[in-house]
Amino acid sequence: MVRDGNGPGSGLGIQLGYTATQVMSERASIPRATVKRLSLYLRELELHQSRGETTVSSRTLGGDLGITDAQVRRDFGYFGQFGQPGIGYSVGSLILRLKSILKIDREWNAAVFGVGNIGRALLNYPRFDSKGFHIVAAFDVDDSIIGTSIGSCEIYSAADFEHHVSAMGIEFGILCVPMLAAQEVADQMVAAGLRGILNFTPRRIDVGDDVDVVSVDFSLALEQLAYQVAMSNEDG
Amino acid sequence: MVRDGNGPGSGLGIQLGYTATQVMSERASIPRATVKRLSLYLRELELHQSRGETTVSSRTLGGDLGITDAQVRRDFGYFGQFGQPGIGYSVGSLILRLKSILKIDREWNAAVFGVGNIGRALLNYPRFDSKGFHIVAAFDVDDSIIGTSIGSCEIYSAADFEHHVSAMGIEFGILCVPMLAAQEVADQMVAAGLRGILNFTPRRIDVGDDVDVVSVDFSLALEQLAYQVAMSNEDG
DNA sequence: CTTTGTGAAATTATTCACAGCA
């Protein structure tokens, strides 16, 4: 982002310990690696909360996740001071803070695009709703299922999903169409004004800068597992 | 051994007071960050191959994935020299090499544990088979589905899966049981001698050092998406 | 005692930049 150009006449004060490139925003942003862990912390903290525990230490939380206590403290340090020395962190307030950071202290409306095996499974996945992600509609091209419902969710024709997206305030699309239709449907989703796409197809999809994509590829996960297993064989 | 693709070598806290001598391992191992990209390269290369292209440059491949060409070359550099200056990389031989590295130049047998919505969807997921991951059995506790088949895959009673695991040479387990049963079933999977677990439950599972786990958590993915979308809102 | 918060160090990952080859 900020590139230390070192132009011809820049004449940076090299003798100083500080680099001269602190022109950007002052609120330090949270490192990507940390953000990926925040969801894991949250999931674990809710487990502690369900067991009635009110405080937790960085060592405990780190042990749960297989990371060091220092890592946990460093991560939390990016967004303030919460812990009490000698005690640990308050489970309840940490949960609230994490939800606020992750922007899940609100509700999000989502829709499933493509009601095949995976789409159907996700429509029946109760965890989304309890996490504040409400699947309020599903879309497909198959006339034989259009008009039917899965749970409390009606399946609409893909032809007119643009109307439903705005009418229902749908912000996320969950892409479960066949691989070959992925890009085409993604284009339509973008055109309809969706802000984020959760992509379950094994295809990278191209979207503009206004839309975010997170992909879940089952085969990729299995490949990583195969590699890990094979490596453990060699090492141990 | 490695857990969840998170954190460093997740093992016990080996605390060396001093790192006086730096004993380097003979064969340099491939960085974790690189391994995670290898699957992506492979997926993209197969796309190029299906279009009849025989060579591809690091710039093209990087552009596909949104990373720099230098990154691509550095990644490939970890396991030899393949490219031809002025030309690029041979798509075919690069695919073969990546499959060999990822240990998917062979077949793996897997079984689904828990035939609910997600388990059923995965049993019908054709991509696993074409990638060399063969789901050869499914297990459940529901008497009403035991004995039936999904596709070419029979559903057996969870009670005697240990026998089937060894008889069928099953190495991977795909864990799709309800959250509360996750750890218990995982324990049984480990006891049955499985080498790897693909965990679709929203619970961290504890396994010994002999078993690897890769987790897929749909809610976690949505949370990451929510964060990204909200951040894009602020920044731009 | 335990635990947090954080500079400093260490490690890991990415990018730059260019020699050398086709």
Add this chain to the structure above:
DNA sequence: TGCTGTGAATAATTTCACAAAG
């Protein structure tokens, strides 16, 4: 020209280690 392969530089991330606080 277009491209790879790779040292060197830079950036990002993790760990160490310890003062301060409950």
